[in-house]
Amino acid sequence: MLRLENVSKNFGGLPALSEVTFTVPKGQLTALIGPNGAGKSTLINCMTGVIEPSSGQIFFQQQQIASLPAYKISRLGISRTFQNLKIFPRLTVLENILTGLTSEGGDSMLMAMLRLPYLRHRERSLKLRALEALDRFGLADKANWPAEVLAYGDKKRVELARATVGKPQLILLDEPVAGLNAEETATVAEQLRLLRSAGHTMLLVEHDMDLVMEIADQVVVLDSGKCIATGTPDEVRCNPLVLEAYLGRMGATA
Amino acid sequence: MTSKQKFLYFIYLHRTGLSVTGLSLALLLFPLIEDNPYTLGLTNLIAINALVVLGLNLFIGYAGQISLGHAAFFGMGAYGSAIATVTLGMPPWLAMVIVAILVALVALLIAVPILRLSGHYLAMATLGLNFVMYTVLLQWDEVTGGPSGFSGIPYLSIGDVQFDDEFRLHYLLWSFVMVSLMLCLNLVRSGVGRGLSAVAGDEVAAQALGVNTRNAKIKVFILSAVLASLAGSLFAHCYSFVSPDSFGIFTSTDMVIMVVVGGMGSIWGSLFGAALITLLPEWVDMFETYKDFVHGGILVLVLMFLPQGLVTGLIDTIKIKLALRRRKNVAS
Structure with missing residues (x-):
């Protein structure tokens, strides 16, 4: 590999x-x-x-x-986690996981601004996958918390979930x-x-x-x-x- | 789910669309209630500022960069439209589009070298850009009219409707703002938008998540420059007169103050910041004389106590308080 x-x-x-x-x-x-x-x-x-x-x-x-x-x-x-956590403190836990799917969310700024139906559907499926990943790591009940209030162990798990959510x-x-x-x-x-x-x-x-x-x-x-x-x-x-x-x-x- | 829960969930799910619709309706009805041309003139000025601030907030608040030179693009739009319509005799709408495209190209040429910088260095570079632009406007008399300004810019019109009074301008300007607002709201709720927040958070992490950080920053810079250029064109056609003083570095810093007061990374906050800073001098007389002092003071206070900006800072604080309380509940 x-x-x-x-x-x-x-x-x-x-x-x-x-x-x-x-x-x-x-x-x-x-x-x-x-x-x-x-x-x-x-x-x-x-x-x-x-x-x-x-x-x-x-x-x-x-x-x-x-x-x-x-x-x-x-x-x-190839995805990675960082030795000294690099999660985004101001985003919610769910949004942090979603950043792990950034490259699948489409590249074009113009298309993103128009938000055509195909993009809407894709957003929905990405969100489902992110929720699924949260579930896998036992963070589902904290999906809407700002990431900075999480305990250290939870932050580590958020990073792990973010690194694995994109398969x-x-x-x-x-x-x-x-x-x-x-x-x-x-x-x-x-x-x-x-x-x-x-x-x-x-x-x-x-x-x-x-x-x-x-x-x-x-x-x-x-x-x-x-x-x-x-x-x-x-x-x-x-x-x-x-x-x-x-x-x-x-x-x-x- | 009970029907009440269903209703609340529906509102939560469609909160963005509902807020945009609500604001549009309010703006549609506003001139019917308030027909004082002076007040409408003020809200129109808010609209023009809001257009610049929306783009600037994407660049500063979402992508985490800094620009102290957006008045340069604002000025390019205004003078571009003025020169194209008066000197070259182009139709105003066409001129606006061509000027916006040219400004996008200029922004691209500027962005490629200066977005290698960050922090203080980027602030200085953009400040320098604004100085250069201001000096050109001031000194190049034959083309720009120099310090005495450029007058006689035609009004915009669609068919027979000419946008020459505050009432009609209200609808024109706020249509531009609402369309831009929707585009920006869409952008930040997409993968591209999340990529931008990642860039603001940590560039190494953003790259590890597959974000081409350099291109992303350049694209947002161009987008914000185009919005500033459009605002400038509208400004020129709205007042039919432009002078270099509207596009100096203090205009740039005012724009940044609007972003900071409204809230970094908050699209709705941009509207609030633009409105508050535009209206402040109207509410307090001493602002007229000490405007720059007061603006500076506001900036310092907000950055000291709510570094994310007034709206975003307050919302974040509330969110964190709620989450901490929930955490305690879970623990106990």
């Missing part, structure tokens, strides 16, 4: 990513882990077109996307459980499992090892901008390189 080949990114002379190569197979949940500063966020930003990689190729369904602008990549079917081919999740308590984490994990069984392909960037080891099909480990291991959770757990770079320290402290 998504294939990275020798992706590198330098900030000034500083290499943030060097020669990262891995694939995200269709229908699976791939986890991307690594210590702080390993380059995970940079990698996500490269994949979504926020920044352009210095060299290397990224293929999404056989199409090179490494130098496309962010909105085109999004329209190809994307690939979902990039940037630390979906950061800052959540154990109970909320369990809820999100459950929802990720549901998405996974519904056939969604996901790439999960996460620090919560328990969550990663529990739900990932494949784990990719980054350290100092290099991809040091790829494999199933069990393989990665036993990989000496990984233990040294990352889990080793955790093992020593635990």
